[in-house]
Amino acid sequence: MAALLSSLCCITPVLALVAGASGIASTFSWLDPARPFFVGITVVVLGFAWYQKLKPKAKGEIECACEEDLQPSFWKTRKFLGIVTVFATLMLTFPLYAHIFYPKSEKQVIIVDKSDIQTVNFQIKGMTCQGCADHVEHEVNKLSGILKVTASYEQGNAIVEFDNTKTGILEIE
Numbered sequence: 555m556a557a558l559l560s561s562l563c564c565i566t567p568v569l570a571l572v573a574g575a576s577g578i579a580s581t582f583s584w585l586d587p588a589r590p591f592f593v594g595i596t597v598v599v600l601g602f603a604w605y606q607k608l609k610p611k612a613k614g615e616i617e618c619a620c621e622e623d624l625q626p627s628f629w630k631t632r633k634f635l636g637i638v639t640v641f642a643t644l645m646l647t648f649p650l651y652a653h654i655f656y657p658k659s660e661k662q663v664i665i666v667d668k669s670d671i672q673t674v675n676f677q678i679k680g681m682t683c684q685g686c687a688d689h690v691e692h693e694v695n696k697l698s699g700i701l702k703v704t705a706s707y708e709q710g711n712a713i714v715e716f717d718n719t720k721t722g723i724l725e726i727e
Contacts, residue, residue, distance in 0.1 A: 557642035559585060560592035564648050567689040568655045586682040596642050603635055652685025656692045672718045676727065681707035697721045
């Protein structure tokens with residue numbers, strides 16, 4: 555659960571893109587400051603679970619092993635713990651590969667007058683990973699008249715080049 559929470563701010567925009575409801579994209583961005591804690595909790599819990607599963611049995615446990623001769627349920631097996639570990643790893647690293655879910659679409663814009671081209675630098679708060687920047691680029695590119703969008707989560711901005719006869723700053727915002 556902690557692994558899922560640690561990447562929820564990056565997973566939500568991808569799910570919103572798939573569902574066609576991009577308005578919910580920033581719903582969980584408030585969780586991002588707690589990401590290091592969620593990552594730490596995940597690592598500690600999984601480490602403890604693997605330790606418990608792999609630690610050698612004490613002499614007293616071996617003598618009393620007659621009760622454990624039955625097949626343990628799937629939820630108590632190493633296989634299940636391995637599946638949970640793989641899932642947690644995928645969730646923890648999601649911000650690193652979230653960009654693959656955003657299609658790179660090339661579109662052609664016909665420019666009638668070069669004096670109508672405007673470049674604006676938008677400051678954006680709340681972008682925490684490359685997936686956030688890709689989401690911003692994807693959504694802005696849906697507007698007509700957009701020539702180029704470059705979003706950066708490190709700098710917290712998006713530089714948008716557009717034809718101001720086809721779209722405006724308020725629409726881009």
